[in-house]
Amino acid sequence: MSDPIEVGYLRWIILAPLIGAAINGLLGARIQKAAGKTPIAVIACLPVLVSFVLSVVAFGQLLGLAPEQRFLLDSLSRWIHIGNLNVDFAFWVDPLSAVMILVVTGIGGLIHLYSVGYMHEEPSFWRFFAYLNLFMAAMLTLVLGDSLLTLFVGWEGVGLCSYALIGFWYKDIANATAGSKAFIVNRIGDFGFVVGMFALFWGLAEIGHGTLVVREIQQHAHLLQDKTFWGFALPTFVTLMLFVGATGKSAQIPLYVWLPDAMAGPTPVSALIHAATMVTAGVYMIGRLSFLFAMAPVTLGVIATIGILTAFFAATVGVAQNDIKKVLAYSTVSQLGFMFVAMGVGAYAAGIFHLFTHAFFKACLFLGSGSVIHALHHEQDMRHMGGLKKYMPITFWTFLISTLAIAGMPPFAGFFSKDEILWKAWSSPYGAGWIWALGSLTAGITAFYMFRQVFMVFFGEYRGGHGGHGHDDAHGGHGKGHGAHHPHESPAIMTGPLVVLALGAVLVGFLNVPGALGGNHAFETWLAPVLEPGHAAPAQDAHGAHGAVAKLEHAAEETLHHVAHDPFEYILMGVSVLIALGGILLAWLVYLRKSIDPARFSEAWAGVPYRTVLEKYYVDEIYQAVFVNGTLALSRFLAAFDRIVVDGLVNGVAMVTRWISAAEGAFDRYVVDGFVNLVGSTTMWIGARARQVQTGHIYSYLYAIVIGVVVIMFARLL
Amino acid sequence: MEIGLHHFLVVGLVVFLCGVFTVLTRRNAIGILMGVELILNSANINYIAFSRYGGGGYDGQVFSVFVIMLAAAEAAIGLAIVLGIYRQFETIDVEATDTLRG
Numbered sequence: 027m028s029d030p031i032e033v034g035y036l037r038w039i040i041l042a043p044l045i046g047a048a049i050n051g052l053l054g055a056r057i058q059k060a061a062g063k064t065p066i067a068v069i070a071c072l073p074v075l076v077s078f079v080l081s082v083v084a085f086g087q088l089l090g091l092a093p094e095q096r097f098l099l100d101s102l103s104r105w106i107h108i109g110n111l112n113v114d115f116a117f118w119v120d121p122l123s124a125v126m127i128l129v130v131t132g133i134g135g136l137i138h139l140y141s142v143g144y145m146h147e148e149p150s151f152w153r154f155f156a157y158l159n160l161f162m163a164a165m166l167t168l169v170l171g172d173s174l175l176t177l178f179v180g181w182e183g184v185g186l187c188s189y190a191l192i193g194f195w196y197k198d199i200a201n202a203t204a205g206s207k208a209f210i211v212n213r214i215g216d217f218g219f220v221v222g223m224f225a226l227f228w229g230l231a232e233i234g235h236g237t238l239v240v241r242e243i244q245q246h247a248h249l250l251q252d253k254t255f256w257g258f259a260l261p262t263f264v265t266l267m268l269f270v271g272a273t274g275k276s277a278q279i280p281l282y283v284w285l286p287d288a289m290a291g292p293t294p295v296s297a298l299i300h301a302a303t304m305v306t307a308g309v310y311m312i313g314r315l316s317f318l319f320a321m322a323p324v325t326l327g328v329i330a331t332i333g334i335l336t337a338f339f340a341a342t343v344g345v346a347q348n349d350i351k352k353v354l355a356y357s358t359v360s361q362l363g364f365m366f367v368a369m370g371v372g373a374y375a376a377g378i379f380h381l382f383t384h385a386f387f388k389a390c391l392f393l394g395s396g397s398v399i400h401a402l403h404h405e406q407d408m409r410h411m412g413g414l415k416k417y418m419p420i421t422f423w424t425f426l427i428s429t430l431a432i433a434g435m436p437p438f439a440g441f442f443s444k445d446e447i448l449w450k451a452w453s454s455p456y457g458a459g460w461i462w463a464l465g466s467l468t469a470g471i472t473a474f475y476m477f478r479q480v481f482m483v484f485f486g487e488y489r490g491g492h493g494g495h496g497h498d499d500a501h502g503g504h505g506k507g508h509g510a511h512h513p514h515e516s517p518a519i520m521t522g523p524l525v526v527l528a529l530g531a532v533l534v535g536f537l538n539v540p541g542a543l544g545g546n547h548a549f550e551t552w553l554a555p556v557l558e559p560g561h562a563a564p565a566q567d568a569h570g571a572h573g574a575v576a577k578l579e580h581a582a583e584e585t586l587h588h589v590a591h592d593p594f595e596y597i598l599m600g601v602s603v604l605i606a607l608g609g610i611l612l613a614w615l616v617y618l619r620k621s622i623d624p625a626r627f628s629e630a631w632a633g634v635p636y637r638t639v640l641e642k643y644y645v646d647e648i649y650q651a652v653f654v655n656g657t658l659a660l661s662r663f664l665a666a667f668d669r670i671v672v673d674g675l676v677n678g679v680a681m682v683t684r685w686i687s688a689a690e691g692a693f694d695r696y697v698v699d700g701f702v703n704l705v706g707s708t709t710m711w712i713g714a715r716a717r718q719v720q721t722g723h724i725y726s727y728l729y730a731i732v733i734g735v736v737v738i739m740f741a742r743l744l
Numbered sequence: 745m746e747i748g749l750h751h752f753l754v755v756g757l758v759v760f761l762c763g764v765f766t767v768l769t770r771r772n773a774i775g776i777l778m779g780v781e782l783i784l785n786s787a788n789i790n791y792i793a794f795s796r797y798g799g800g801g802y803d804g805q806v807f808s809v810f811v812i813m814l815a816a817a818e819a820a821i822g823l824a825i826v827l828g829i830y831r832q833f834e835t836i837d838v839e840a841t842d843t844l845r846g
Contacts, residue, residue, distance in 0.1 A: 720844060720845060721842070721845060722841070722842030722843060722844045722845035723838075723839070723842050724776075724838040724841060725768065725838070728767050728768050728776075729768060732764055732767075732768065
């Protein structure tokens with residue numbers, strides 16, 4: 027990568043939402059009380075709009091540059107200069123982060139607008155938007171940070187905002203607990219990230235290039251090829267630890283357990299944080315450090331394996347869920363698994379592309395479900411929904427489009443991105459046939475449960491009317507008529523973003539049409555200068571960036587070669603479409619035409635498989651029993667140890683000291699004092715006797731003198 | 745009869761004994777002081793006698809002059825003390841000055 031171009035406006039992409047958060051956070055209560063909710067909404071949405079405009083400007087500026095020069099830098103200030111660690115606050119934009127900031131600010135902006143409508147009756151309106159803006163600032167810091175430390179600041183910041191927003195309705199303790207669970211599980215992952223970061227810095231410092239600035243790491247990373255750390259190859263260790271952080275943030279096995287619980291937060295939060303942005307941070311991080319991961323094939327294998335297992339496992343759980351948001355939560359975990367599969371087989375661009383398309387259709391799905399929940403006064407159980415397509419047409423059509431996208435039906439966006447991943451899983455040197463097979467099966471299951479959701483919610487007869495369940499205590503029991511009697515479409519400020527996102531779900535797929543279908547791989551080409559060094563096999567390429575241009579030319583040739591080379595790609599493409607159609611057909615038969623009774627499956631084998639899947643394979647219970655209760659038991663044991671043994675020792679020492687001092691006191695009282703008193707009383711006894719010499723009579727004194735003289739006189743004679 | 749040394753010594757002794765007796769038996773403070781004078785003068789007699797008969801030169805006689813001077817000073821101080829006693833006790837009877845009893 028050649029030298030960056032210095033610009034001064036990147037900092038405002040982050041500072042604008044930060045200022046919005048500060049104003050809303052500190053003054054929001056007063057503003058809302060004085061002037062209502064509109065100023066709050068303006069203060070919140072305007073900065074995001076500013077950030078979006080600046081992101082577009084940055085993107086435009088990059089477009090105008092030659093591919094190997096696409097690199098903007100905005101240095102803010104000195105930060106840490108200790109020893110050989112030099113990190114400054116600086117933000118950079120390259121093709122990868124340009125994509126990310128467009129997604130974050132664009133979809134974030136749409137969700138801000140949606141939230142104005144969704145959270146309309148919320149008294150803590152200002153607090154919600156303060157947190158939402160703060161989240162935007164943190165996420166943008168994560169994406170734009172030019173060093174791993176700045177990235178980590180954003181990483182932690184989004185974790186904090188996620189906690190605050192999940193537990194937004196904190197008065198219900200279940201929500202607060204869900205927020206804590208998210209934060210704690212995240213933290214476990216962050217430990218891995220920090221260890222990886224430290225190990226990386228250590229390794230680089232050992233070879234004389236200690237730095238945490240990403241572009242500098244990229245320059246010198248190949249020198250770490252043979253370094254070892256306590257017997258492990260350093261790149262493998264570092265990347266495994268960083269991946270642990272990614273599993274926490276991006277909800278993969280084993281740290282995904284917080285994401286379904288996070289549905290306790292308001293639906294726009296689920297859409298923004300747990301679909302489009304925060305959970306993708308792990309994928310982004312791997313993409314950003316792809317050159318490092320390319321040096322550690324072991325880690326890539328681990329990533330692919332965990333990714334596909336998570337994808338499959340989460341899809342099976344999603345099949346049995348009855349809460350509209352839980353289905354989407356597990357579907358998010360599953361799709362994130364696909365993204366990690368892509369990263370793990372070396373198809374970094376495909377993973378980022380799936381991140382991009384997923385952001386659109388998943389956000390649309392979540393916002394659509396929010397629209398449904400809002401219209402039904404916080405009813406979330408799909409068994410009490412149905413037939414909503416005639417009451418909420420816009421929500422229905424956008425939801426349907428996004429579901430077709432996630433099911434991987436052409437020509438919607440999900441088809442291109444998911445298919446690319448599956449093809450790379452088969453064909454990449456790091457891929458494997460079983461990954462493809464399991465991935466295709468998961469895609470089929472995805473299609474099934476997503477269409478199950480569509481049919482249960484929007485088709486058939488409306489099964490609602492028992493009044494609102496869920497968080498909705500503020501409505502009491504009145505509603506309109508009794509309970510959720512006659513649902514109606516949501517207001518324009520909510521359906522507007524739905525439409526925009528659905529359009530995205532239709533159109534963005536065409537940004538990366540594979541060569542096999544005559545396309546130009548535009549998205550992948552755009553990302554090539556950043557990700558291409560990662561595509562290269564390790565143990566070569568000492569010039570890093572210079573090779574990128576040559577690689578671009580290679581990639582273009584490769585694309586053309588594909589068309590001639592591999593008809594197998596068409597076969598696989600056809601297979602995945604067929605599987606998706608099969609899933610949709612099964613869902614139609616079970617839930618719409620009702621010709622297959624779902625009870626056949628849920629009661630098969632004594633209902634054990636069904637209940638296992640419904641209870642999410644009891645993973646939460648296992649974690650509770652093993653880790654949580656284990657830790658509590660350990661701490662109780664240690665507390666008892668402290669109380670009995672340690673305190674016992676201390677008290678024992680104190681008791682012995684007291685006994686010794688009592689003995690000493692007695693000795694002091696009787697022996698020592700006795701001796702002193704004895705001396706005193708002897709003196710007094712002598713004194714009493716001697717005193718009698720002092721008679722006061724002059725005579726006796728004179729007699730004494732005379733007798734003394736006589737004695738002296740005659741003493742000589744003796 | 746030749747008057748020899750021992751005659752003077754005996755006289756001195758007699759004076760000494762009178763002086764001691766006076767000191768020990770007088771109730772009057774001034775009387776006690778007179779007794780002290782007698783004792784001093786007996787010592788003087790001894791000095792003179794040895795100076796005349798002992799062959800020690802005139803040292804004894806010179807020393808007696810010192811003793812006389814000393815006796816005078818001492819009498820002055822003694823009388824001052826007696827005056828003080830009189831002021832305190834309004835009597836010079838030494839039986840009255842027994843307040844320093846132990």
